[in-house]
Amino acid sequence: MQWTLVIPLKPLSRAKSRLADTVADGVRPGLVLAFAQDTVAAGLACRGVMDVVVVTDDPHAGRELSALGARIVPDTPARGLNAALAHGAEAIRLMRPGAAVAALNADLPALRAAELEQVLCAAEEFPRAFLADAAGIGTTLLAAGTDRELRPGFGTGSRARHRVSGAKELLLGGVDSVRQDVDTGDDLRAALALGVGPYTSAACADMPAPGA
Numbered sequence: 392m393q394w395t396l397v398i399p400l401k402p403l404s405r406a407k408s409r410l411a412d413t414v415a416d417g418v419r420p421g422l423v424l425a426f427a428q429d430t431v432a433a434g435l436a437c438r439g440v441m442d443v444v445v446v447t448d449d450p451h452a453g454r455e456l457s458a459l460g461a462r463i464v465p466d467t468p469a470r471g472l473n474a475a476l477a478h479g480a481e482a483i484r485l486m487r488p489g490a491a492v493a494a495l496n497a498d499l500p501a502l503r504a505a506e507l508e509q510v511l512c513a514a515e516e517f518p519r520a521f522l523a524d525a526a527g528i529g530t531t532l533l534a535a536g537t538d539r540e541l542r543p544g545f546g547t548g549s550r551a552r553h554r555v556s557g558a559k560e561l562l563l564g565g566v567d568s569v570r571q572d573v574d575t576g577d578d579l580r581a582a583l584a585l586g587v588g589p590y591t592s593a594a595c596a597d598m599p600a601p602g603a
């Protein structure tokens with residue numbers, strides 16, 4: 392099965408506010424963009440991925456991610472993360488009816504294409520499936536196979552919400568890079584320990600010791 396990834400990204404100046412105590416305001420937007428660049432680059436390098444759609448209203452991020460090969464879809468006006476994902480999935484299926492769609496957070500700087508491939512292969516077995524985040528509370532990926540509605544329930548506590556929605560939880564080992572989202576300073580240190588992609592690595596090199 393070939394998947395289209397739909398990746399939501401908030402305007403950079405407002406994103407990742409929970410990193411404020413670790414990363415200075417002036418540096419944070421560049422770091423958030425670097426997370427998204429590493430996420431998109433790994434997604435595009437994944438064999439099971441046909442294409443990547445980023446839902447964002449941020450013009451700078453749109454240009455940079457489009458240069459990597461992503462298609463940019465403008466956000467729905469101020470209706471939040473799940474509306475953005477539903478809107479992205481709808482745009483994909485207008486273009487390619489029935490397409491298999493997987494929502495993926497843009498904050499996965501350690502993402503490895505081979506691990507994403509493993510998750511998407513496992514998701515093929517179910518109409519809807521999801522992967523819990525490293526903290527075990529949220530979700531980093533929600534997949535809807537051919538002709539299945541995505542029905543995203545992302546946000547705080549989304550693991551339980553996606554379970555209740557009937558999506559199958561993928562209980563896989565060896566896919567830490569797909570689970571490791573970055574919300575806090577501790578998450579950033581965990582991602583750095585796993586090994587981040589080149590954009591995040593370069594952004595962190597300009598920062599005062601985020602891994603300390």
Ligand SMILES: Nc1nc2c(ncn2[C@@H]2O[C@H](COP(=O)(O)OP(=O)(O)OP(=O)(O)O)[C@@H](O)[C@H]2O)c(=O)[nH]1
Pocket residue numbers: 399400401405406407408409410446447448466470471472475496497498574
């Ligand atoms: N397009 C779009 N993406 C969103 C929106 N809200 C959140 N996201 C994205 O959804 C993903 C998961 O969101 P969070 O992990 O909460 O990221 P965040 O909102 O930047 O983080 P905090 O400010 O710390 O809450 C990230 O890739 C965000 O950029 C939205 O309203 N529109």
Ligand SMILES: C=C(OP(=O)(O)O)C(=O)O
Pocket residue numbers: 524528529530531544545546547548549550572574
């Ligand atoms: C978006 C999510 O949460 P967080 O903001 O904690 O990344 C989620 O896990 O669905």
